[in-house]
Amino acid sequence: MIQALTFYVFAFFTVVSGALVISARNPVHSVLFLILAFFSSAGLFVLMGAEFLAMILVVVYVGAVAVLFLFVVMMLDINFVELRQGFLQYLPAGVMIGLVLLVELVVIVAGHAMAPEAGTTVAQPIPPVDEISNTQALGELFYTHYIYLFQAAGLILLVAMIGAIVLTHRKRDGVRKQRISDQINRRAEDSVEVVKVETGKGI
Amino acid sequence: MAEIPNIIPALPEMFLASVAMALLMLGVFHKTGGINDIKASRLISLLSIVALLLAVLLVSTLSGGRLPTFANMFVSDTFAVYCKILVLAGSALAIIISYGFLERHDMARFEYSILILFATLGMMMMISANDLISLYVGLELQSLSLYVIASFQRDDTRSTEAGLKYFVLGAVASGMLLYGSSLVYGFTGTTNFDQLANLFDAHHGETSIGVIFGIVFILAGLAFKVSAVPFHMWTPDVYEGAPTPVTAFFSVAPKIAAMALFIRVMVGPFGGLVGEWQQIVIFISMASMALGAFAAINQTNIKRLMAYSSIGHAGYALIGLAVGTEAGIQSVLIYLSIYLMMNIGVFTCILYMRRDGHMVENIKDLAGMNRTHPMLALALTILMFSMAGIPPFAGFFGKFYIFVSAIEAHLYTLAIFGVLSSVVAAFYYLRIVQLVYFEDLEEALDKSAAPELAIVLTGTGLFVAFFFVYPTPILSAAAAAAASLFAG
Numbered sequence: 001m002i003q004a005l006t007f008y009v010f011a012f013f014t015v016v017s018g019a020l021v022i023s024a025r026n027p028v029h030s031v032l033f034l035i036l037a038f039f040s041s042a043g044l045f046v047l048m049g050a051e052f053l054a055m056i057l058v059v060v061y062v063g064a065v066a067v068l069f070l071f072v073v074m075m076l077d078i079n080f081v082e083l084r085q086g087f088l089q090y091l092p093a094g095v096m097i098g099l100v101l102l103v104e105l106v107v108i109v110a111g112h113a114m115a116p117e118a119g120t121t122v123a124q125p126i127p128p129v130d131e132i133s134n135t136q137a138l139g140e141l142f143y144t145h146y147i148y149l150f151q152a153a154g155l156i157l158l159v160a161m162i163g164a165i166v167l168t169h170r171k172r173d174g175v176r177k178q179r180i181s182d183q184i185n186r187r188a189e190d191s192v193e194v195v196k197v198e199t200g201k202g203i
Numbered sequence: 204m205a206e207i208p209n210i211i212p213a214l215p216e217m218f219l220a221s222v223a224m225a226l227l228m229l230g231v232f233h234k235t236g237g238i239n240d241i242k243a244s245r246l247i248s249l250l251s252i253v254a255l256l257l258a259v260l261l262v263s264t265l266s267g268g269r270l271p272t273f274a275n276m277f278v279s280d281t282f283a284v285y286c287k288i289l290v291l292a293g294s295a296l297a298i299i300i301s302y303g304f305l306e307r308h309d310m311a312r313f314e315y316s317i318l319i320l321f322a323t324l325g326m327m328m329m330i331s332a333n334d335l336i337s338l339y340v341g342l343e344l345q346s347l348s349l350y351v352i353a354s355f356q357r358d359d360t361r362s363t364e365a366g367l368k369y370f371v372l373g374a375v376a377s378g379m380l381l382y383g384s385s386l387v388y389g390f391t392g393t394t395n396f397d398q399l400a401n402l403f404d405a406h407h408g409e410t411s412i413g414v415i416f417g418i419v420f421i422l423a424g425l426a427f428k429v430s431a432v433p434f435h436m437w438t439p440d441v442y443e444g445a446p447t448p449v450t451a452f453f454s455v456a457p458k459i460a461a462m463a464l465f466i467r468v469m470v471g472p473f474g475g476l477v478g479e480w481q482q483i484v485i486f487i488s489m490a491s492m493a494l495g496a497f498a499a500i501n502q503t504n505i506k507r508l509m510a511y512s513s514i515g516h517a518g519y520a521l522i523g524l525a526v527g528t529e530a531g532i533q534s535v536l537i538y539l540s541i542y543l544m545m546n547i548g549v550f551t552c553i554l555y556m557r558r559d560g561h562m563v564e565n566i567k568d569l570a571g572m573n574r575t576h577p578m579l580a581l582a583l584t585i586l587m588f589s590m591a592g593i594p595p596f597a598g599f600f601g602k603f604y605i606f607v608s609a610i611e612a613h614l615y616t617l618a619i620f621g622v623l624s625s626v627v628a629a630f631y632y633l634r635i636v637q638l639v640y641f642e643d644l645e646e647a648l649d650k651s652a653a654p655e656l657a658i659v660l661t662g663t664g665l666f667v668a669f670f671f672v673y674p675t676p677i678l679s680a681a682a683a684a685a686a687s688l689f690a691g
Contacts, residue, residue: 147273148277152337155220
């Protein structure tokens, strides 16, 4: 009973805030509704027993992605009213894309019903939830079974970082950088002068 | 409790990865700006060469049986050892010949050697891949490093253009490879090479259309990496635009690694489906040989000429794969070793082409070179004769073994086509010799004082000229490597 109630509450908030993301006039409000949608769907994940995914959703999407959106929306001066003007004009194309996505979803979901043997061919079957928590199952996949690929992916990211720095980092003249040693070595005698000022005359 | 994977088979890779990261730290903290940049770059180059040589030692200790590890995603066998030694040698030679070039062209930054080390690491991972995922990860590590190295001369428009072109087209190729892999996974349920091979053996070469589609896409991705027709379009532009030592590197190490990967994928997991892919490889091979022979004739830029020449060489090497037998693979491995030495030699000659302190790249600039640089002219002549496949130089033997293996497998059309196109290709190789010896000198090239170039050129020249005296070590090593691929 309580589980069903919680589900409906989370599901209601997810759908409503999802609708508000695209209908809100103020883009900042849109992003805030997006965050609410993320939180509600995290709640749905917890109900499904996927607690790791729920936490990742909150940490990564709410903590990083949505905040990034917020920064971008606040920093860029975009006239959203102007952007919305062609809305009706693009509606048919949008509906078409939506329909295609819907059909694809149905095919995926119905695929398991049409070919039940598809589930048996996967290389790594999903472990039962009551035997092993999904955090541990994911951890074993990442850090034990696929440790080689995990490390290799790390190296690829390192190369990407080196590449970005190599290709764009330049030494510029006229940039004033903080030089801590110079700051510490500076002495009061070199820079401060005590001047005797006669009363009423000024300097 | 999961058991800890056996790290011995992957020891050279782990060593190289740790060294690359340690050198990166060293370079970052050693660098203080100005003149020290050159110092740091020199130090890191030297240490990288030492690291690559140590990695050769480590790799050669692994020769022996087949050692799978990391949940069977990584495998070290004699084939891998042979190809890894070639790749490591190619990378070390590339760093040696770029040594002076980087300083003269104001691009002496220590990241160059580090990126080459990472690219080499990616190549070794490709060669040892035993799973579609580890194949892709290794390939991507290699490619990403290469994109950056291609545009390393970032103030030069041609170099940045080369990098960008390579990046965009390489991403398309990676996409095709991934699409093919996903199809193969979807229709077989596994990405592991051993399991795939067992699956296809169990069905006696009968398979669904989806798997065939997947193989075709994987073939397209791999053909891009070895720059075989019809996926060769990037090669001339990238080779021309990239800095010359980078082009030298591109034309050897990644080519060899990609060819090794091509062989491993086609012979290993898809070996049971030889009838399905053989005709595609035959077509790719013939088209590459023809394009390499005819398109190079009109070139005036020597780096573009070498690009078309390398497309042609990829075609010859693919003959051996199309044969699909142990003898065929052995001949490809011999061909690749000789190709490595020849190409590094020719690019060292190109690095000598300087006039008033600038690089010149036109073939006409070589005219009458023997009056001023007799030794360089001699070396270039030997290398060009070898490229054209004229006995007794090494290039002849490379082609000889390939054609013999094709004839033994009754692929007469392919062998005859190969011989004919190598006759056409001989035209432009020999034209360079004619220019060097029989044309009037217009303007002399600079006298170069780069000891590292002289050493590399002497070494490769002697190897190419006297390969026929004692070819046994390479022949037997290649035979053992090819045998290990068919043992399992």
